[in-house]
Amino acid sequence: MQLRKPKWGDRLEVEVERVDERGLGVGRAQHEAGEFRVALRRTLPGERVAASVLRRRGERIDARLEEVLRRSERRVEAPCAHYGACGGCSLQELDYGGQLAVKRELVERALRSAGIGVEVEPVIGGASPLRYRNKMDFTFGNRRWVEPGEAEGVQRDFALGLHPRDQFRKVLDVEACEIQPQPFDAILSSARRVALEQRLPAWDLAKHEGLLRHLVLRRSVATGEILMQLTTSSEAPELVGPYVRALLAAHPEITTLVQAINSRGATVAMGERELVLHGSGSIRERLAGLWYRVSAASFFQTNTAQAERLVDVTLEEARVTGSERVLDLYCGAGTLTLPLARRAAHVHGVELIEAAVADARRNAEENGIANVSFSSGDVLAWFASAGAISCDVAVVDPPRAGLHPKVVELLAGISARRIVYVSCHVASAARDIAALAPAGWRAVRARPVDLFPQTPHVECVLTLERAT
Numbered sequence: 001m002q003l004r005k006p007k008w009g010d011r012l013e014v015e016v017e018r019v020d021e022r023g024l025g026v027g028r029a030q031h032e033a034g035e036f037r038v039a040l041r042r043t044l045p046g047e048r049v050a051a052s053v054l055r056r057r058g059e060r061i062d063a064r065l066e067e068v069l070r071r072s073e074r075r076v077e078a079p080c081a082h083y084g085a086c087g088g089c090s091l092q093e094l095d096y097g098g099q100l101a102v103k104r105e106l107v108e109r110a111l112r113s114a115g116i117g118v119e120v121e122p123v124i125g126g127a128s129p130l131r132y133r134n135k136m137d138f139t140f141g142n143r144r145w146v147e148p149g150e151a152e153g154v155q156r157d158f159a160l161g162l163h164p165r166d167q168f169r170k171v172l173d174v175e176a177c178e179i180q181p182q183p184f185d186a187i188l189s190s191a192r193r194v195a196l197e198q199r200l201p202a203w204d205l206a207k208h209e210g211l212l213r214h215l216v217l218r219r220s221v222a223t224g225e226i227l228m229q230l231t232t233s234s235e236a237p238e239l240v241g242p243y244v245r246a247l248l249a250a251h252p253e254i255t256t257l258v259q260a261i262n263s264r265g266a267t268v269a270m271g272e273r274e275l276v277l278h279g280s281g282s283i284r285e286r287l288a289g290l291w292y293r294v295s296a297a298s299f300f301q302t303n304t305a306q307a308e309r310l311v312d313v314t315l316e317e318a319r320v321t322g323s324e325r326v327l328d329l330y331c332g333a334g335t336l337t338l339p340l341a342r343r344a345a346h347v348h349g350v351e352l353i354e355a356a357v358a359d360a361r362r363n364a365e366e367n368g369i370a371n372v373s374f375s376s377g378d379v380l381a382w383f384a385s386a387g388a389i390s391c392d393v394a395v396v397d398p399p400r401a402g403l404h405p406k407v408v409e410l411l412a413g414i415s416a417r418r419i420v421y422v423s424c425h426v427a428s429a430a431r432d433i434a435a436l437a438p439a440g441w442r443a444v445r446a447r448p449v450d451l452f453p454q455t456p457h458v459e460c461v462l463t464l465e466r467a468t
């Protein structure tokens, strides 16, 4: 007789074993039809929980937490009022030591499953696991996510905040965010209030109409300067002018304001065109003893204090002593390039975004660093045009997707004696490192740094050397 498989609504008792890279607790449950792997939110390793089945795919079940039957000693009260509804910060109910342990295990699993047998060092944690971000990217939307417990009849056609979990078409009104700097809470609330007072329509993702699309805030830890980038669907100076003037009057702490225009369907904060409406268009930040000019379009590490640790670890791993030629691929505005240049003979940075390269050049000049050069464009195209590349150390710090397979091929053949792979998504790095192995490259150290407390994300510096 065929046993009935679990279906929607069935109750299960789950032993939670670990947290996966989405921040979900993962464990096992016994059912009359056998043992099943279960993934569910808001649960921690070592807990036994009662859960109800949401869906089943083969032997894997997604479930909803109903009750914690045996509680982890590391369980804490989530600090954020939006926890549960908001799509970010899924580790908030785990104490910080527990978060660091989970992240180390995530790095270990990702490397192990790609066949990479390197010991992973303990994750370098930060002093402030809250209020650590220097940048936030908010979305305007005309389909508001109404949280449980909100009054009946709340306005639903305007919201400014973050996407709820798995709901990319809706926007959750964020009143306060515990990982952003304090001044952002008030600016966000004014941006919402003034938009409603002035009856400015939020972007409609389905119909592609409306004016306000994104609001990015950046704050320098060193100077307190704040950059606001407002993305709109058209220039509309008759609407944007009064809006911006009201925000600047209410928040003189906004030192520069940039309008980005994006009329396309794609939901990116970066626009087709940018207009500097107030101030210089950039803020100055201090990192590793150097000054950086950060403009709206440039990548800059979002946790300044922990970026210091990341730079320290990268420099230690690059082991440059003064005579080396270094290649810094995916160099952004030069956050790794310039500290490396202070210790090496020469560093060449390659970066796709023109504005970031312009920032990197200016940063080098303003810090009196002359032994650097930059190329703007795609790394793959640069490799193709650069011919035989001769360098002693290569640093690569690609986006989450990791390296293009052709970039891996070209990197495998360079003359460097060491590759330092700085990764914000270790599964991609593990795949790339495994693909470098046939050319003799081996990971010799893995040193994670926590730049993203409260979330399952982790940065990792992986050092590769040629097997002799």
Ligand SMILES: C[S@@+](CC[C@H](N)C(=O)[O-])C[C@H]1O[C@@H](n2cnc3c(N)ncnc32)[C@H](O)[C@@H]1O
Pocket (backbone or CB within 6 Å): 299, 300, 301, 330, 331, 332, 333, 334, 335, 336, 350, 351, 352, 353, 356, 377, 378, 379, 380, 397, 398, 399, 424
């Ligand atoms: C993770 S960031 C690292 C930036 C820099 N190393 C830092 O620490 O600030 C990745 C960078 O790669 C750039 N990028 C993305 N795709 C690229 C490509 N195909 N070629 C060159 N650069 C690229 C992005 O613009 C971004 O600045």
